[in-house]
Amino acid sequence: MAITRQVITSLQRDGTDALGTRTVAMKIVDESIVSGSLLTVESNHFCILKSRGAVLNVYETGQYQLQTPDKPLVGSVVQGFFGGSSPWVYEVIYINRSKLLVRNEGIATSAEMAEMSYVVDYYIHIDSKQEALDLITHMPFAGAVIDTKEIADYAGPAIEQAINQIIQVTKMENINERISDVREAVKLHLTDFLKVYGIMLNDLKVLIMPRDERMRELISLQAIGLSPIEAVRYYLALRMADKGLVSAPNAAAGVPFNIGGQPTGFYPLGDEVGATR
Numbered sequence: 001m002a003i004t005r006q007v008i009t010s011l012q013r014d015g016t017d018a019l020g021t022r023t024v025a026m027k028i029v030d031e032s033i034v035s036g037s038l039l040t041v042e043s044n045h046f047c048i049l050k051s052r053g054a055v056l057n058v059y060e061t062g063q064y065q066l067q068t069p070d071k072p073l074v075g076s077v078v079q080g081f082f083g084g085s086s087p088w089v090y091e092v093i094y095i096n097r098s099k100l101l102v103r104n105e106g107i108a109t110s111a112e113m114a115e116m117s118y119v120v121d122y123y124i125h126i127d128s129k130q131e132a133l134d135l136i137t138h139m140p141f142a143g144a145v146i147d148t149k150e151i152a153d154y155a156g157p158a159i160e161q162a163i164n165q166i167i168q169v170t171k172m173e174n175i176n177e178r179i180s181d182v183r184e185a186v187k188l189h190l191t192d193f194l195k196v197y198g199i200m201l202n203d204l205k206v207l208i209m210p211r212d213e214r215m216r217e218l219i220s221l222q223a224i225g226l227s228p229i230e231a232v233r234y235y236l237a238l239r240m241a242d243k244g245l246v247s248a249p250n251a252a253a254g255v256p257f258n259i260g261g262q263p264t265g266f267y268p269l270g271d272e273v274g275a276t277r
Contacts, residue, residue: 006032009040017042019096023128025146026094026134033090046095046132056090058129066090088234092125095132101203102148104136104159107211108170115211118167120159120186123202124151124194134198151199152239154188162189167208173206182206 008028010018019026040063041047047059049066068090102244104120110244126132139154162185170178183206190199210216214235220230237252247257 006034007040008033008040008092010042010045010063011040017044019045019094019098021098021100022147022150023145024096024100024124024151025141027141027144028092028094030092031089033068035065035066037066039064039066039092041094042099043096044096046097046129048091048093048095048136049092050093053087055133058132060129093136095126095135097126099125099252100148100151102152103153104152104156106156106163106267108160108167108208109161110167110175113169114172114215116167116172116208117211118163118205118209118233122190122203122204123209124148124199125202126273127200128196131198131200134196138197143237150192153195155193158189159186161185163206163208173212179206179208182208204224251259 008030010026012018022042027040039047039049039059041059041061042062049056049059049068053067100123102122102124108116108117108118110116126135135146139150164180166178166185167175168181175182183204186206187201187204189205194201210219217238218228218231218235221234222228226234233254234252237248240248240251250257
């Protein structure tokens with residue numbers, strides 16, 4: 001155990017925030033944290049001090065002098081009785097209060113069992129000291145940080161369930177008409193789910209599209225006013241144009257392609273062509 005006091009902060013040497021825009025929580029475990037160390041909490045953070053699993057205090061913005069049960073001089077002596085390890089190991093956990101962007105992607109199936117890709121973007125934030133405690137109580141650290149990807153992993157099943165409840169009974173051509181219903185269902189499920197972890201849900205956006213690239217292009221062609229058969233012809237013509245085929249315009253117009261001049265009439269086969277020999 002160190003006997004010198006130190007300053008604990010989330011700012012790095014270059015002045016940037018160690019939590020950034022992707023980290024929800026960051027844990028600092030350091031045996032040099034002793035009673036009297038200065039703890040700095042930025043305006044967009046909460047900070048939680050733990051020791052041996054117990055929460056000692058929760059801090060808002062400001063600078064604090066830590067008051068812990070250990071005594072640095074005594075601690076250095078006591079450390080010798082524990083084989084060189086400190087019996088007072090403190091955890092400083094910074095919680096990000098900023099709005100953070102989370103993205104979930106997945107696959108759902110329509111009423112015809114066609115695969116549909118969905119993308120859900122939403123903002124989250126931690127609003128109060130109690131919610132900061134709920135976060136570290138219900139979401140364990142797998143490493144030194146909890147980032148937005150972990151939040152997405154937790155929320156993924158809840159989002160998938162909410163989307164499938166509507167998409168699985170809706171025909172593919174009618175899905176966009178029900179996008180508001182899907183959004184409200186996802187928002188309701190996700191709000192209840194994240195609340196357990198002390199996370200507030202803010203703005204949410206849902207985008208659903210066919211998983212197959214060809215199907216997306218065909219639907220886009222119909223969106224500009226083409227009938228289904230015209231959309232198929234134009235799709236074929238576009239693919240042929242990509243290959244450099246000169247018959248692509250004919251495919252789009254639905255007319256045959258002839259090499260050479262157009263036939264102008266019907267001619268009987270006779271001696272001139274040798275058909276009677």
